[in-house]
Amino acid sequence: MPHLAVKDVRAKYGSLEVLKGISFSIEKGEIAALVGPSGSGKSTVLRALMGLTPITGGAVDIAGETMNYSSAKEVRAARDRMAVVFQQYNLFQNMTVMQNLTLAPLKIKKWNKSEVMSEARRLLGLVGLSDKADAFSDQLSGGQQQRVALARALALKPQILLLDEVTSALDPELVNEVLDAIRKLANEGMTMVIVSHEMAFVREVADKVVFMDAGQIIEAGTPTELFDTPRTDRARDFFSKILRH
Amino acid sequence: MDYKFQFGVVWDNFPELLEGAWLTFQLGCFAFAGGAIIGLICAALKTYGPWPVRFVVNVYVVFITNTPALIQIYFLYFGLPEVGLRWSNEACLIIGLTLNAGAYLTLILRAGFLSVRITEIEAGQTLGMSLLQQVRYIIVPHIAKSIYPALANFFIVVLVMGTSVGALIGVDELTGQAINLSSVNYRWLEYFTVVAGMYVVLTFVASIGLALLGRWAFRVKARIF
Ligand SMILES: Nc1ncnc2c1ncn2[C@@H]1O[C@H](COP(=O)(O)OP(=O)(O)O)[C@@H](O)[C@H]1O
Ligand SMILES: [Mg+2]
Numbered sequence: 001m002p003h004l005a006v007k008d009v010r011a012k013y014g015s016l017e018v019l020k021g022i023s024f025s026i027e028k029g030e031i032a033a034l035v036g037p038s039g040s041g042k043s044t045v046l047r048a049l050m051g052l053t054p055i056t057g058g059a060v061d062i063a064g065e066t067m068n069y070s071s072a073k074e075v076r077a078a079r080d081r082m083a084v085v086f087q088q089y090n091l092f093q094n095m096t097v098m099q100n101l102t103l104a105p106l107k108i109k110k111w112n113k114s115e116v117m118s119e120a121r122r123l124l125g126l127v128g129l130s131d132k133a134d135a136f137s138d139q140l141s142g143g144q145q146q147r148v149a150l151a152r153a154l155a156l157k158p159q160i161l162l163l164d165e166v167t168s169a170l171d172p173e174l175v176n177e178v179l180d181a182i183r184k185l186a187n188e189g190m191t192m193v194i195v196s197h198e199m200a201f202v203r204e205v206a207d208k209v210v211f212m213d214a215g216q217i218i219e220a221g222t223p224t225e226l227f228d229t230p231r232t233d234r235a236r237d238f239f240s241k242i243l244r245h
Numbered sequence: 246m247d248y249k250f251q252f253g254v255v256w257d258n259f260p261e262l263l264e265g266a267w268l269t270f271q272l273g274c275f276a277f278a279g280g281a282i283i284g285l286i287c288a289a290l291k292t293y294g295p296w297p298v299r300f301v302v303n304v305y306v307v308f309i310t311n312t313p314a315l316i317q318i319y320f321l322y323f324g325l326p327e328v329g330l331r332w333s334n335e336a337c338l339i340i341g342l343t344l345n346a347g348a349y350l351t352l353i354l355r356a357g358f359l360s361v362r363i364t365e366i367e368a369g370q371t372l373g374m375s376l377l378q379q380v381r382y383i384i385v386p387h388i389a390k391s392i393y394p395a396l397a398n399f400f401i402v403v404l405v406m407g408t409s410v411g412a413l414i415g416v417d418e419l420t421g422q423a424i425n426l427s428s429v430n431y432r433w434l435e436y437f438t439v440v441a442g443m444y445v446v447l448t449f450v451a452s453i454g455l456a457l458l459g460r461w462a463f464r465v466k467a468r469i470f
Contacts, residue, residue, distance in 0.1 A: 050371045079373045090368035094386040094463070103382060104372040156372065 001064055003028040003191050004160050009058035011041075011048050018044050020215040021058065026208060028063075029189040033202040033223075036212035037238060042195040045212075046162045049193070050084050051075035063159060083153035084162040087169050089145045091137040097124070097148050098133040101155045109156070116155070123151040127181045143174030147181050154185075161185065163194040199243055203227060211235045248434070255435045258426050265422030266443050272411065272418055273404035275339055280346025280403070281354075281396075287347065288354035302351065309348035315410050317341050322414045338411040346403050353395045357388035390463040397455040401448050419443060 002025035011019040018041045026032045034042040047053040049060060051069055059068040062081045067074050091100050101120040105111045124130050127147035137145050146166055153161060163182065167175045179201055185192065186205045196202055202209060203223040210220045211234075219226060219235045227243060230236040255262075291302045309317065318341035322334060332340070361384050369379045412421035419440060427436040 052367055052370065076373065079371055084371050086364065086368075088364055090362075090364045092365060092368070092383060094390055104374070107382070108373050108378065152372075 002026060002061070003030070003063055004032075004193070005061040006045070006049070007059050007061065009045070009048055009060065010056045011044055011053050012056050013053075017056075018215050019048065019055075022212075022215075022217060023058075024208070024210050024217065024220055025061075026191065026193070028191055030207040031186060031192045031194060031205050032208045032210055033206035034193065034195045034210050034212060035197075035199075035202065035238075036218075040212040041215040042212055043164050044215075046084055046164050046193065046195065049078065049082060049162060051078050081158060082160045082162055083156055083158035084164065085146070085149045085153050085166050087165040089137075089142075089149040089169075091145055091148055091152070093137050096134050096136055097129065097140075100137075100148060101152050104152075105155050120151070120155055123154050126154075126184060127151045128177065141174060142170045143177045146170065146174075146178050150178070150181055150185075159191065161190055161192045163192060163196070165195050165197065167196070167198060197242070199227070199239075211238065213238070250435060251432060252435050252439070254430055254432050255426075255439050259439075261426060262419065262422055262440065262443060265417055265419040266447060268416075268422075269404070269408045269418040269420075270447065272339065272342065272408045272416075273400070276342035276346050276407060277400050277403050279339075279343035280350045283343065283347030284350025284354045287351040288358055291351065291355055292358045306348045306351050309345055310352070314341065314345045314407060315413065317345055318410055318414060334411070334414045334416050337414060338408075338416050342403065342407045342410075345407065346399070349399060350396075353392050353399060354388070356395070357392040360391045361387050386463075393459050393463050397452070397459060400455065401451060404451060405444055405448055419447075 005023075005025040007023055009019055009022045010017065022041075022045055024032060034045060036042055044053055048055045048069075051074075055069050059066050060078065061067075062078070065077075067078050069075055069078065092103070095103065098120060101123065102116050105116040105119075106113060121130065121133070124133060127150055129144060129147055129151070132140065132144065132148070137148070140148065146169075150163075150166070166182075167178050170178065175198070179198065182192075182194070182201075183205065194202075194206070206223050208220060209223050209226045211218050211226060211230075213234055219230060219232050226235060227239055230239055287302045287305065290298050291306075294302070318337055321332065321341050322337040325331070365383055365387070366379055369383050374382065408418050409420040411418045412424055415421065417425065423436045423440040427433045
């Protein structure tokens with residue numbers, strides 16, 4: 001039984017169908033990478049999984065439980081099991097790093113305070129920001145903010161972590177510090193769905209690559225299969241362009 | 246230029262000026278607080294309401310912000326009794342100042358509503374926040390922080406410029422008190438020198454208080470001068 005199964009998920013913006021039946025699945029501890037040209041619907045897949053963009057069809061299984069996002073309760077169930085980090089980190093600007101990490105576990109989940117605090121400190125250590133607990137987001141670099149966003153997402157102990165182009169908004173010299181943090185999570189066995197243009201990184205960490213175009217999955221397989229021996233013209237085109245540099 | 250300053254009479258009547266200053270402070274606080282409630286409601290309606298409601302709010306804001314406060318208060322005090330609505334001068338002043346402040350605060354607060362970032366709200370949603378929790382933990386703190394300097398400035402405007410209009414309908418706030426006293430003994434120059442000083446002290450104290458409050462509550466590094 002797969003840990004995450006996306007089953008024929010569809011979504012529309014107005015009359016424009018941007019997801020035309022998306023299906024893929026991964027096992028516990030695996031990493032799927034969504035790749036494809038800009039506008040192909042990668043972000044919408046993650047937004048649909050988090051209940052930010054309503055789906056017009058399909059369902060999602062997480063650890064054997066089926067969710068179809070048809071009610072507020074279903075959406076909450078999905079948000080209980082998954083966490084997301086976006087390109088633009090979206091930290092709460094009026095709070096310190098520590099408050100960003102602990103707000104949801106303390107105020108929404110009402111978890112035990114001392115456990116939440118020590119878990120938050122562990123996560124800050126994991127992303128290499130132990131000394132920034134009391135900083136505000138405007139006192140941090142983009143890479144640091146993105147690592148805080150990563151830690152904040154992990155503070156809710158999600159079963160699955162979704163990452164949407166988390167390095168795209170960063171200066172090149174800051175990209176590696178964020179990728180390093182994701183590598184550590186991969187080594188800890190975190191199940192992840194990532195959207196990334198860092199193809200070398202995708203090849204290194206992903207168990208499965210899902211190539212999307214115009215709201216559909218064109219081809220899916222291991223990184224080697226897709227990068228080195230793509231079966232479709234569209235995939236071959238895309239990878240030959242993007243892998244050249 | 247052989248005017249002889251005589252501050253003695255002013256000091257003799259200083260307690261009455263202090264009473265006036267206290268009334269000025271109270272009027273400023275009342276008008277600002279009432280205006281903030283009106284402003285909050287109108288800003289929310291102007292941002293999220295249906296168009297007929299937005300239209301009514303716009304008429305109110307445009308009408309108030311494009312006419313002098315003095316005219317608005319004269320309208321209440323001298324105009325309305327003609328149609329049978331008669332209120333005391335202090336009531337007219339408070340109502341007038343509150344409606345006036347409400348219109349300006351609608352504009353300030355609306356800028357705050359518009360500055361809330363949808364991405365931060367989405368981050369809250371994905372962390373499992375209910376609508377009420379989003380308002381409490383994201384929207385309100387964000388608005389408060391982003392418009393705090395404008396709010397603090399406007400409080401000073403209401404406190405000084407707004408309340409002194411009361412003198413013209415016989416309210417004994419600081420300016421009114423100074424006019425009353427100086428028209429008895431014609432020491433205009435002395436009275437208004439002292440009163441100007443008292444306004445400066447009043448706004449100075451209010452500014453420092455607001456700056457400290459802002460720094461403590463919202464991390465706003467407001468410059469006092
Ligand atoms: N808020 C929106 N309103 C309307 N259309 C949107 C919106 N967001 C995205 N789209 C459209 O949906 C399609 C997929 O977008 P997206 O999922 O962001 O693609 P990707 O992440 O692969 O670049 C694009 O055609 C985009 O223009
Ligand atoms: Mg995208």
